[in-house]
Amino acid sequence: MKKTISLLLAAAIISISATACSSTSTTSTSSAADASSAAVSEAVSETPASSAAVEAVTGSITASGSSALYPLVKDAVGKFKKSNPDVSITLNAGGSGTGLKQVADGTVNIGNSDVEAASKLPADQASQLVDHKVCVIAMAPIVNKDVSEKVKSLTAQQLADIFTAKIKNWKEVGGPDEPITLVTRPTTSGSRALFKQYALNNAEEASNKSLETDDSGTLLQNVSSHKGAIGYVALSYLINNTSVSTMSIDGVEPTLENVYNGKYNVWGYEHMYTKGEPTGAVKAFLDYMQSDEYGNSVETLGYNVTSKMTVSR
Numbered sequence: 475m476k477k478t479i480s481l482l483l484a485a486a487i488i489s490i491s492a493t494a495c496s497s498t499s500t501t502s503t504s505s506a507a508d509a510s511s512a513a514v515s516e517a518v519s520e521t522p523a524s525s526a527a528v529e530a531v532t533g534s535i536t537a538s539g540s541s542a543l544y545p546l547v548k549d550a551v552g553k554f555k556k557s558n559p560d561v562s563i564t565l566n567a568g569g570s571g572t573g574l575k576q577v578a579d580g581t582v583n584i585g586n587s588d589v590e591a592a593s594k595l596p597a598d599q600a601s602q603l604v605d606h607k608v609c610v611i612a613m614a615p616i617v618n619k620d621v622s623e624k625v626k627s628l629t630a631q632q633l634a635d636i637f638t639a640k641i642k643n644w645k646e647v648g649g650p651d652e653p654i655t656l657v658t659r660p661t662t663s664g665s666r667a668l669f670k671q672y673a674l675n676n677a678e679e680a681s682n683k684s685l686e687t688d689d690s691g692t693l694l695q696n697v698s699s700h701k702g703a704i705g706y707v708a709l710s711y712l713i714n715n716t717s718v719s720t721m722s723i724d725g726v727e728p729t730l731e732n733v734y735n736g737k738y739n740v741w742g743y744e745h746m747y748t749k750g751e752p753t754g755a756v757k758a759f760l761d762y763m764q765s766d767e768y769g770n771s772v773e774t775l776g777y778n779v780t781s782k783m784t785v786s787r
Contacts, residue, residue: 533755539573539586570664588664622719657705710776
């Protein structure tokens with residue numbers, strides 16, 4: 475009998491010990507779970523703080539200048555405002571010289587230019603500007619379609635002789651027997667400066683005041699509506715355009731690919747200048763234009779992505 479009672483007491487002790495261990499384990503597990511929940515809660519509570527860094531901005535931006543860069547900036551404005559609806563943005567073309575002068579004077583926040591500021595402004599004014607390179611632009615010679623039926627390419631020398639009025643009839647380069655009509659740009663034009671340097675070997679372009687314009691849309695219309703006409707525009711203005719024909723130079727077509735690989739030489743960087751370092755909405759917009767997010771739109775609109783160039787200047 476005593477032996478039976480002893481066995482029962484031992485079993486009871488073992489049962490109580492097991493329950494105690496189970497209780498301790500549950501308590502530890504519960505504490506770990508509480509700590510984990512606290513960590514998750516802390517991480518979640520930090521999320522709004524990091525999101526605040528990309529909050530929509532407010533303010534106003536004014537920009538003017540290059541007509542060649544205008545389509546890209548206009549597209550970027552529309553996309554930027556979707557995330558920043560309270561930013562007021564005023565954008566005008568008018569030519570690189572105008573944009574540079576206005577940003578140097580402080581009448582606009584951003585001056586868009588096809589050329590470096592030092593080529594258009596006095597040294598003391600240019601030194602106050604900060605350059606933001608946003609892409610690469612190529613200039614293409616364009617002609618009326620009646621010309622391209624017979625002439626597909628010009629040598630660099632023929633092109634220079636045409637734009638300096640040494641060659642005055644298309645028959646001199648194998649084209650139709652009709653006079654060459656120059657559609658020119660004003661001396662303030664950044665597109666003109668770029669074309670002069672890289673297409674004309676710095677020869678001075680002849681003037682035709684009756685058809686002179688720095689509005690690339692107007693220039694396209696003038697070339698398409700005048701027989702024998704020739705001019706030049708940025709590739710961005712030739713996207714889905716069939717009213718004129720492009721002219722190759724030394725057999726090389728003006729295409730994005732030929733700019734990337736260095737075969738086509740008439741290109742330059744597109745600059746967006748600010749007077750001093752930008753802040754607020756201006757900085758946010760320029761950051762957006764140079765971001766990977768917006769980079770996908772650059773080629774679609776006829777511009778080259780700077781980071782993809784195999785040549786540089």
